[in-house]
Structures are given as structure tokens and as C-alpha cells.
Amino acid sequence: MSLLEKRDSDSAHSPSDDEKRIGVSPGEFKALGHGDLPLNPDADLSEAERALIDKRLLWKLDLRLIPWLCLLYLISFLDRTNIGNARLVNLEEDLNITAGQYNAALSLFFVSYSLAEPLTNVLLKRLRPSIFIPLIMLLWGICMTTMGLVHNFEGLMASRFFLGLTEAGLFPGISYYLSCWYRREEFGIRAAIFFSAAAVSGSFGGLLAAAIAKMAGVGGKPGWAWIFILEGLATILIGIASFWMVFDFPDEATFLSPVDRERVIRRLKADQQSSAEHEDFKMSYFWASVKDWKTWLYAVIYMGADGPLYAFSLFLPTIIGPDGLGFKDTTAQLLSVPPYALAACLTVLIGYVADRTHQRGLCNVGVSMLGVVGFAMLLGSKQPSVQYAGTFLGALGIYPCIANTITWVSNNTEGVYKRGVTLGFVIGWGNLNGVVSSNIYRAKDKPTYYVGHGVVFAYLLLFLVGGSSLMYVLLRQENTKRRAGKRDHLVEGKSEKEVDALGDIRPNFIYTL
Numbered sequence: 001m002s003l004l005e006k007r008d009s010d011s012a013h014s015p016s017d018d019e020k021r022i023g024v025s026p027g028e029f030k031a032l033g034h035g036d037l038p039l040n041p042d043a044d045l046s047e048a049e050r051a052l053i054d055k056r057l058l059w060k061l062d063l064r065l066i067p068w069l070c071l072l073y074l075i076s077f078l079d080r081t082n083i084g085n086a087r088l089v090n091l092e093e094d095l096n097i098t099a100g101q102y103n104a105a106l107s108l109f110f111v112s113y114s115l116a117e118p119l120t121n122v123l124l125k126r127l128r129p130s131i132f133i134p135l136i137m138l139l140w141g142i143c144m145t146t147m148g149l150v151h152n153f154e155g156l157m158a159s160r161f162f163l164g165l166t167e168a169g170l171f172p173g174i175s176y177y178l179s180c181w182y183r184r185e186e187f188g189i190r191a192a193i194f195f196s197a198a199a200v201s202g203s204f205g206g207l208l209a210a211a212i213a214k215m216a217g218v219g220g221k222p223g224w225a226w227i228f229i230l231e232g233l234a235t236i237l238i239g240i241a242s243f244w245m246v247f248d249f250p251d252e253a254t255f256l257s258p259v260d261r262e263r264v265i266r267r268l269k270a271d272q273q274s275s276a277e278h279e280d281f282k283m284s285y286f287w288a289s290v291k292d293w294k295t296w297l298y299a300v301i302y303m304g305a306d307g308p309l310y311a312f313s314l315f316l317p318t319i320i321g322p323d324g325l326g327f328k329d330t331t332a333q334l335l336s337v338p339p340y341a342l343a344a345c346l347t348v349l350i351g352y353v354a355d356r357t358h359q360r361g362l363c364n365v366g367v368s369m370l371g372v373v374g375f376a377m378l379l380g381s382k383q384p385s386v387q388y389a390g391t392f393l394g395a396l397g398i399y400p401c402i403a404n405t406i407t408w409v410s411n412n413t414e415g416v417y418k419r420g421v422t423l424g425f426v427i428g429w430g431n432l433n434g435v436v437s438s439n440i441y442r443a444k445d446k447p448t449y450y451v452g453h454g455v456v457f458a459y460l461l462l463f464l465v466g467g468s469s470l471m472y473v474l475l476r477q478e479n480t481k482r483r484a485g486k487r488d489h490l491v492e493g494k495s496e497k498e499v500d501a502l503g504d505i506r507p508n509f510i511y512t513l
Contacts, residue, residue: 040266041259057263061181064255066190068245069174072137074197075235076170078205079144080109080163081313082231085209086224088317088329094222097153099443105153105160106314110434113164117428120169121176121420129177132169133246137239140166145232148225172427176420179410180249181264183271184512185355188407192351195403199347199395202313202340210333285417288503295422297471298409299429301364304463305401306430308371308456311437312398315452316391323446325384335388343395350400351407360408361472361513364401368464371397375457379450394456401464411512412475415503433459475511482507 042050083091083106092102124132143163150156178194179187212230213223221229247253250264289295316339318324321332346367354363374393377386409426413419441452481487487507491499499506 041262053263054267057260058186060256060260061264062190064247065178065181066193068242069178070194070197071238072133072170072242072246073174073194074201074204075137075231075238076140076167077198077313078201078208079140079231079235080167081202081310082205082209082227083147083160084314084317085205085213085333086227088321088332089209089213089216089223089227091224094224095150095152095156097156101153103439103442105156106438107435108157109160109164110310110431110438111164112161113168113434114428114432116165116168117172117431118421118424120173121424122417124169124173124176125417125420128248128252129173130243130246130248133173134239134242136166136169137242138236141232141235141237141239143232144235145229148221148228148232168428172420172423175406175410175427176423177249179419180268183267184411185358187410188355188360188404189348189351191407191410192347192400192403195399195406196344196347198309198313198402199340199344199399202316203337203344206317206333206336206340210330285415286421288415288418289413289421289425292413292418292422294409294412294471295425297467297474298405298422299426300463301467301471302402302405302409302426302430303433304459304465304467305368305398305405306427307433307437307459307463308394308398309402309437310431310434311440311452311456312391312394314437315441315449318441319378319391319449320388323443324449325387326447339392339395340399342392343399346396347400347403350404354404354407358512360404360411361468361475363404364408364468365465365472367400367404368397368460368468371401371460372457372465373397375453375460378453379457382448397460405468408471408512413504414506414509415501418503472513475513479510479513482510 042053045053087102092099097105127135140163143159143166147156147159147163150159174194175191178190182190208231209227212227215221215226216223218226247255250256250261250268253261253264256264316336317332320327320335322328325332327335350363350367354360357363370393374390374395374397377390377393381387381390406423406427409423410419413422436455440455441449445451485507490502490505490507494502503509504511
């Protein structure tokens with residue numbers, strides 16, 4: 001047996017020499033400065049053996065973390081957008097609500113969702129992922145199920161408000177959680193695979209809604225009610241399973257041996273990250289995020305992607321349906337599938353390319369131009385075939401930029417709580433624009449929906465393309481100054497601990513473009 005095989009065998013079954021030497025158990029890793037790396041358990045191995053161990057470790061992390069988290073986000077996005085599918089099967093008529101009241105119900109979700117988001121990552125860190133994530137899933141599953149039991153506008157509004165409140169922690173929480181496991185150049189492809197679940201839920205949701213709607217009349221319930229009830233019950237079951245399937249941060253993860261936990265911490269420290277470590281919350285971390293200009297420019301960029309995302313996902317069935325391109329209800333549900341499927345593939349591809357090139361800003365600009373062209377086709381043509389092709393380009397220009405922007409934010413924000421708070425602000429502000437998205441596709445504008453298409457076009461061009469271009473230029477200038485030593489004065493006279501506390505303000509922290 002080789003030294004490498006013996007090392008892995010010992011880590012999996014009984015304490016190895018390294019484990020005895022390290023002498024730690026989950027949660028006992030001490031915070032280290034950026035100049036200090038944890039003890040290297042593989043120091044006596046060759047470079048090839050260390051590379052193989054690292055590859056095996058990364059594969060273990062991927063198998064344990066990514067598939068289940070993708071499922072959770074698929075369920076989350078399905079539950080927040082299935083109201084668009086329910087609308088096609090007489091939701092408004094059965095509840096006796098107007099188009100304006102329907103849009104108000106959509107808007108209310110984003111109000112509670114956005115207001116709760118900035119604080120959710122603090123709760124995630126304090127309660128632990130293995131408790132916080134399953135708990136909020138149970139709560140929003142209950143809210144989702146009760147949406148199928150409402151009989152009037154007031155009931156729909158109440159259920160949408162609490163659905164937004166309980167769902168708020170998942171996307172920023174998992175985005176932050178994953179960033180605490182992977183190096184910066186590894187995070188993009190994983191975030192893209194994770195977010196591609198949103199596009200998959202769009203295609204899957206259309207097929208599922210078309211099937212469930214055929215249950216109309218069962219138990220005296222209309223088809224749209226069964227969409228909410230069955231999908232809500234599925235969320236509850238998956239939430240219960242998540243108590244066993246969601247793990248804590250690297251220093252406490254029970255599926256890793258002590259040596260593997262040490263390896264994960266070491267590779268993050270080598271990447272100039274401390275986000276996997278324990279840190280007591282202080283208001284200074286909150287204000288560090290608030291005072292950072294990048295937080296607000298990233299929020300503008302993200303709103304340029306997120307506003308169009310919700311407009312597209314909530315109203316694509318309407319755009320394609322009888323009041324839009326003229327396709328019948330079931331046909332419209334099915335025609336909404338291909339754009340989402342293609343967008344899921346491009347999302348993963350862009351994640352891979354951006355990880356390899358380290359050019360997230362340019363990826364944002366290039367991909368979002370597809371969306372600009374797509375919505376220009378929806379605005380400028382009256383041919384259903386051309387407009388339907390425009391929905392493909394629209395999806396391709398929107399979905400990859402969500403995951404790429406969140407990865408960009410995570411790459412360039414250092415510090416345990418600062419990163420969590422920043423992601424909360426950025427994602428919260430982006431989702432608050434769902435209020436706008438919920439009200440731009442008005443019934444009186446059918447079948448052209450010029451106002452809706454025009455607003456999305458403007459969001460993509462001004463905020464996503466323009467904001468990403470500006471961020472790219474500013475970060476490039478800042479990196480040039482840091483490499484030239486023009487930021488070295490920021491660490492003069494400071495102790496190592498004080499320098500470490502600067503996070504991404506440290507002169508040796510080079511931003512990802």
C-alpha cells in the first residue's frame with residue numbers, strides 16, 4: 001500500500017498520525033492570520049500525491065454539497081414562480097381578482113423577501129446551515145401549501161407575503177455557504193451549476209404544471225390549487241430530509257475527517273480567504289459592507305440581471321400564451337420549456353469559462369448583450385416565430401449573469417460576516433426590483449407588451465451591461481494601484497491581526513475582474 005493510499009484509508013476509518021498530531025475535533029480550528037497557514041498534513045508527500053489528494057477532496061465536496069443544494073434551489077424557484085403557471089389555469093377567475101390585484105400579490109412577495117435578506121446570512125452563521133436551511137424550507141413549504149387553500153385576494157396576499165419572508169434566506173445563504181468551501185477560481189462553476197437549477201425549474205415547472213392542472217376537480221379543488229398544494233408538500237418533505245443532507249461549515253463538517261477539514265481550511269487560507277472560520281459578529285463588519293462602494297455598484301449590476309429574471313420567469317407563460325403570441329394554455333406551458341433548458345446549459349458553460357479566464361466582468365457584458373438583442377426582437381417584430389426566438393436569447397442573456405455576478409461579489413469580498421452582509425444587500429436589492437418586474441407586463445398592453453419588454457431591455461442595457469463595464473474598469477484601476485504599491489500605506493503601523501481584519505482592503509488582495 002502506497003503512502004497516499006494509507007493516508008486516505010486512515011482518514012476514513014481510524015485516527016491517522018496526522019490526526020493525532022493535529023489533535024482537533026470539529027469546531028476547534030483557531031483563526032489564523034493570512035500569513036499563517038494551518039499545519040500541512042501532506043508535507044511529506046510528493047507534489048503528484050498532494051495533487052491527487054486535493055482532487056479527491058474536491059470531488060468529495062462536490063458530491064456531498066452540490067447535488068442537494070441544487071435540488072433545494074430548484075424547489076425554491078419553482079415555488080416562487082409557479083403562480084405564473086397557475087395563472088394560465090384560471091387562478092384569477094376562481095379567486096375573482098383583477099390583473100392589478102394579481103400583480104400586487106406578485107409584488108408583495110418581493111417586499112418581504114428583500115427586506116429579510118440582508119440579515120439572513122447572519123442567522124445562517126449563528127444557527128448553523130444544518131439547522132437554518134431545513135427550518136426555512138419547512139416554513140415556506142407550509143406557506144406554499146396554504147396558497148392552494150385560499151379563496152380570495154386577501155388570502156393570496158397573506159400567503160405570498162409569508163412565502164417571501166421564509167424563502168428569503170435560501171439563495172443568499174447558499175451562495176455564501178458555498179463560497180466558504182471553495183477557492184475563488186473554483187467557485188464560479190459550482191455557483192453556475194447551483195443557479196442553473198433556476199432555469200431547470202422553469203422548464204420542469206411548465207411540464208409539471210401542465211400535468212398537475214389536469215387534477216382539476218379532484219377533492220373539489222381547481223387545477224391551480226393542486227399546483228400549490230402538491231409542490232408545497234414536496235418542499236416540506238425535502239425540508240425534513242435536509243436536516244440530514246445539509247452540512248455545516250468546513251471546520252465543523254461531520255462528513256470530513258479531521259485531516260480533511262484541515263486540508264479545506266488550508267486551501268482556503270492559501271487563497272487569501274478566512275470565510276470558513278469562526279468569527280464573532282461585530283457591527284463593524286456590517287458597516288464595512290455599507291461603506292464599501294463595491295457593495296452598491298454590485299447591487300446595481302445585480303438588479304440589472306435580477307429584475308429581468310423575475311419579469312421573464314413570472315410572465316413567460318403570459319408572453320407566449322393566448323394573450324401574447326397566441327398559443328393555447330397547455331401549448332404555452334410546453335413552449336416555455338426550451339428557452340429555460342438552453343439557458344441552464346449556457347449558465348454552466350459561462351461559469352466554467354469565467355473560472356478559467358478570471359474575467360467575470362467581460363463575461364457579464366458579452367452574455368447580457370444576447371438578452372439585449374432578444375428583447376429588441378420582442379419589441380421590434382410582430383412575427384410570433386421571431387418573438388419566440390427572442391425569448392431564447394432573452395433567457396440566454398439573463399440566467400448566466402445571475403450566477404456570474406454572485407460569484408464576482410463573493411470573489412471580491414473578504415471577511416466572514418462582511419461577505420455575508422454584502423451578499424444579503426446585493427441580492428436583497430436585486431430582488432426588491434421584483435416589485436417592478438411584477439407590474440410591467442400589464443393586461444392593457446397585450447398582446448405586444450411593449451412596456452414590459454422595454455423596461456427589461458433598459459435594465460439589461462443600463463444596469464447590467466453598463467454597471468458591469470464600470471465595475472471592470474474601476475477594479476482594473478485599483479489592481480494596478482495595489483501592484484504599484486500605492487495602497488501599502490493602509491497597513492503601515494498595523495499588527496498582523498489588524499491587517500487581517502482589513503479583508504479585501506488589504507493591499508495584497510487582488511480583485512477578480
